[in-house]
Amino acid sequence: MTTYDDSRLGRARVNDSPELIAYYEELAKLDAGALWTVANDIEPWYPQPRSVPVLWRYEELRPLVAKALPLVRADDAGRRVVMLVNPGRRELSAAVGLLYTGLQIMGPGESMTAHRHAAAALRFVHEGTGAWTIVDGEKLKVGPGDFAVTPNGTWHEHGNESEDAPVIWQDGLDIPLVNTLDANFYEVHPELHQAPGAVVNSSVLRHGGNLLPYGTERWTRPYSPLLAWPWEPSYHALLDLARAAEGSPYDGVIMEYTNPVTGGSVMPTMSAHLQLLRPGQATRAHRHTGSVVYTAARGHGYSVIAGRRFDWTKGDVFCVPSWAWHEHVNLDPSEDACLFSFNDFPVMRSLALHREEAYTDNGGHQPVVQDGQ
Amino acid sequence: MTTYDDSRLGRARVNDSPELIAYYEELAKLDAGALWTVANDIEPWYPQPRSVPVLWRYEELRPLVAKALPLVRADDAGRRVVMLVNPGRRELSAAVGLLYTGLQIMGPGESMTAHRHAAAALRFVHEGTGAWTIVDGEKLKVGPGDFAVTPNGTWHEHGNESEDAPVIWQDGLDIPLVNTLDANFYEVHPELHQAPGAVVNSSVLRHGGNLLPYGTERWTRPYSPLLAWPWEPSYHALLDLARAAEGSPYDGVIMEYTNPVTGGSVMPTMSAHLQLLRPGQATRAHRHTGSVVYTAARGHGYSVIAGRRFDWTKGDVFCVPSWAWHEHVNLDPSEDACLFSFNDFPVMRSLALHREEAYTDNGGHQPVVQDGQ
Amino acid sequence: MTTYDDSRLGRARVNDSPELIAYYEELAKLDAGALWTVANDIEPWYPQPRSVPVLWRYEELRPLVAKALPLVRADDAGRRVVMLVNPGRRELSAAVGLLYTGLQIMGPGESMTAHRHAAAALRFVHEGTGAWTIVDGEKLKVGPGDFAVTPNGTWHEHGNESEDAPVIWQDGLDIPLVNTLDANFYEVHPELHQAPGAVVNSSVLRHGGNLLPYGTERWTRPYSPLLAWPWEPSYHALLDLARAAEGSPYDGVIMEYTNPVTGGSVMPTMSAHLQLLRPGQATRAHRHTGSVVYTAARGHGYSVIAGRRFDWTKGDVFCVPSWAWHEHVNLDPSEDACLFSFNDFPVMRSLALHREEAYTDNGGHQPVVQDGQ
Amino acid sequence: MTTYDDSRLGRARVNDSPELIAYYEELAKLDAGALWTVANDIEPWYPQPRSVPVLWRYEELRPLVAKALPLVRADDAGRRVVMLVNPGRRELSAAVGLLYTGLQIMGPGESMTAHRHAAAALRFVHEGTGAWTIVDGEKLKVGPGDFAVTPNGTWHEHGNESEDAPVIWQDGLDIPLVNTLDANFYEVHPELHQAPGAVVNSSVLRHGGNLLPYGTERWTRPYSPLLAWPWEPSYHALLDLARAAEGSPYDGVIMEYTNPVTGGSVMPTMSAHLQLLRPGQATRAHRHTGSVVYTAARGHGYSVIAGRRFDWTKGDVFCVPSWAWHEHVNLDPSEDACLFSFNDFPVMRSLALHREEAYTDNGGHQPVVQDGQ
Known part of the structure; x- marks a missing residue:
């Protein structure tokens, strides 16, 4: 060795x-x-990330996120977001590696102005049913568990059309990456707001069922023409896959949200996954280059990351730094558990920096050296 | 000019x-x-195809197809198929251009041996609920309106597990193309039959909902890992698209069955489409290189091809030779009509021979010079 | 077996x-x-080509080609070409498979009008130093051993600026393929002649030495932006490769003329090779799908094709049908021999129909059952 | 605005x-x-790089580089390199952005052990004729003006076979990028040294003259199979291009060293260019995302970068940070001047972060606000 x-x-x-x-x-x-x-x-x-594994509890964060609602006006904040900051990455406002994440709250009836930036963004909805976003003129309505993207350079603005309940969704951005690469740009929309098309969720309507619209101009932009992946069909796809495949020893039954015209990642810098851990399943540990932000989307369990145990339940967010060993456990004996996650794997692959390794000792399980809480 | x-x-x-x-x-x-x-x-x-437009009526063909059932044993026929032969393409056994099509009938409980060939095949089910096919070890069950593929070089064998009713499905193959290119090969399976995997329709379970299985080996074969597109979600996708998009002036609301890992055609030599004509819709004429075999999948109407009118109703098959003007009409004032079709467009695109032209005179409609019947 | x-x-x-x-x-x-x-x-x-192996002797053809010069005016002939026709492919005017070849003669000072077609063309110069061609506005001067292309759809016109000697070059086209696919188009240039750019051989000047022009618009056409490969650097490249590599057991030291922006074939339907047989080298036999037209470019030797021996010397043309066993021998004990060839391999690869097999009996050598002469 | x-x-x-x-x-x-x-x-x-424009004079650096020769043993230093460090990037040891560069000196007869790392490297030779490098078993000999690469993950070791003169070459690496992405790995060769193949510069011999070796396994690694671009043919290619093309208004006659099997950049993270400024030529200013390290390879002139003038002569190194305006001037009225440069443009392109803008005021020329010296 x-x-x-x-x-x-x-x-x-x-x-x-x-x-x-x-x-x-x-x-x-x-x-x-x-x-x-x-x-x-x-x-x-081997990689020496300054990021450390962290778990952010939703039950601790939620009250502070809610507190921001009366404290600052969305228009003054730009976006009313509590960002999750890795202790080793404070100078970059990153949650892990070069990835940013935060919890955004929008009050009933609230909406904001439109802007765009070279950085790419994605959303995963935690709670509230009134959320909408307009991305390059397409209005999308998103609810709990839905995943949506705001690819780099697209105009976007958000709001909450609920009459009584706030929306909390999680933003994921590659801002630290794009800033480190000296390539970020920002623009406020010249009209402050976009004029959305007549059909809501039109990209979702266009890309269902393993067929693609034909006879339209070939899509050549470097990101997915499909902009949202609602929870129901995504979870259903996972259940279907669970019937047909054993899944990964490290990740359980795992799927990637994909660009339907390439089969590749939804954006050139970030990819997202949804994975299902069968009742009681304990995966084996592995490690890879690339950083990951996880959100518990269903059920409860724990993950062991670099020898520390982090217990999670629905809504919790945690991160795995590059090259850290990690494995996942579903603690429920009869229900599946689901993790949503996003990562910078497309960067690793594009730049030929992807590397992966299985943990072979001890039946594939790390000794837990410390409680992560 | x-x-x-x-x-x-x-x-x-x-x-x-x-x-x-x-x-x-x-x-x-x-x-x-x-x-x-x-x-x-x-x-x-400009192209001078020897193929002519033809329409084959299902009500005329069906009795003859049924007659074959007692006449020849499937094992002796290899496949019990009535092929549709273009008068200009008899020497190639082609329906149009370099495409072959035929109606295959399988009796209750019947099954056949496995073989493979360099030519690629596809199926569109006309009637019967007991049909199955095993493609490279994956068992697929298919019913009316389902579309399935047998990519070039894959082992395949078919059967009908119904106890009382025959299956009639339509085969589409590129045999004339592959023979003309002097590249066809044929093998009988060394065991005469494949050992299918435990999960039926497993490729369909793996590829639903705009997510893809992650962490498996990268798919590098030149055809789709998804092997079947059942009718229901395909038709549903078409209805969704109809809500979001106007559609093509020449084809109505049209989608391509696609390879989910590339967004491209399902096989390198043949592609397939499903299109919806709104109630009463009359499309405008256009023409393009590449040959097409159409099957009326729902409703009734007519198409004008090279100035001849061909009326169709569910089950009818007709063809459009390369560079022939064609337009479609849904004669039902309140119901949509659907056409399934397959073509050799992937060949046109790979070899840079695709060309397309709109018919601009007379509001986009050809004068009907002759009844096609 | x-x-x-x-x-x-x-x-x-x-x-x-x-x-x-x-x-x-x-x-x-x-x-x-x-x-x-x-x-x-x-x-x-397995493939059953109707084409048979044929060798055309340059010393027999040349007098007949020369005879055409006074017999027909180039303007009346369109092109003054003696085409080489496979006995099994007369109805398609093909030399082998779906490939056409012919010897074109242009008298001193002669030039012709410009046209274009969907079919692609290539040239290999046999004799004469005055040849020029204008391809989409680029004037190319070509001499003996030079290879040049006229990709599908490009305007082209040719001439001979010599004052006293004719030019004879060999044309290779995919006309039989494009006609069989019902996709051929033909246009006479509206001005009858193109206006060439100021710099001769400009694509050759732009693409030398393993660097590419930077900052120009990305080349997206389906063929090579480089239009000519002069003999000297091509032969030199082959000699260099011979120093670095053993070469192929079936083909000796062999290189493909490539599109510098893709590393792929020069056109989507046809590729071309130059290969060197070392003094006395006898390659082993193999066979593959795809048809090949060979021209002896240097030296003398023989090839065994489907068990028949065909002796060749500089200028001779011969063909290998799809799936026919073939092997090559350089009869000169001290000089290398070179074969130029073109083929339809890009079609085989695009359509996933490529297959190849080594001849393993008898040390890799076919028994010669018949003299090919 | x-x-x-x-x-x-x-x-x-x-x-x-x-x-x-x-x-x-x-x-x-x-x-x-x-x-x-x-x-x-x-x-x-817009981008806010911490890097600033810097010019390093070869005549100042060379004595210090030479001084290192007796001061440290190459084996103890790992590599005996004077690195050029941007005042704004000291914590990353970067010359500009996320790019590293340094001048490496090897004494006569010296050689070092082999290692490999996830970071990619390139070399541009300043002086000395004895330099060699072995990259994944291929021995390359390189002289002044030659460009060579050590793609990410390839084993490499260097030496100087001269009997009397040192070699000084410039290293370029993406170490700061790969470290920032938490993806760097390092290994010492298990045998300390590679066993080189018999043929020197074999990749150069294999890839000359716009043809590629045929019949070998398809190259699928993410970098160029060609590992060196000697000065003579590269400069000759530039002279040829200068005859055929006007060149870029911002860069003069400029070419990219390319991967012959893709037409793309030589490595997935870094690209390199060679550009020629005609006698007296003054280009117009532009700016783009992506960082560049330039080396004056021939002649003398100056560049205006972010409003500061930097005079350069052969051997000098200077850098342009992301989004900084820059323009170049050849001060020689009768001789061309050449700049070699390398950059992180492949990262910008892969991640869809490329953006470019022309300076339109003042005839395209920045006001020089400050002397850069």
């Missing part, structure tokens, strides 16, 4: 000396440096 | 002479010839 | 009877037929 | 209050925060 020994031949192992220190100062004056002083740090044996 | 004048500069216009005739004989001895003697024929101004 | 026995279960084996014959007549009246009467023919065990 | 006003509707504009500050503290305890406190920062109107 590999031994991660930085004193071995093939690693940088130069000791400081007065002569070298003087040399380093000379280099610094020219905006230069000696690679060997940082080589082992910037060429690590 | 173009005048199709073969005496103009730019066309071959050499008159025979004794000297030339002698020269042609010299060439023939060397397995050679003078291009200009055939140039205008082999470089026509 | 497979036995090709049509009397076995899994094949059609219905004997005629008076009852059946009457039935067949009933079917014929409805433009229908019984599949089992033709099934074994249209579903053969 | 857009006004970048953060007080307008559509931006976050919440003022602090004691109540809000208390609220923010509550959120912080749950690893959460209020989006509106950072929204305008993380959703900027």
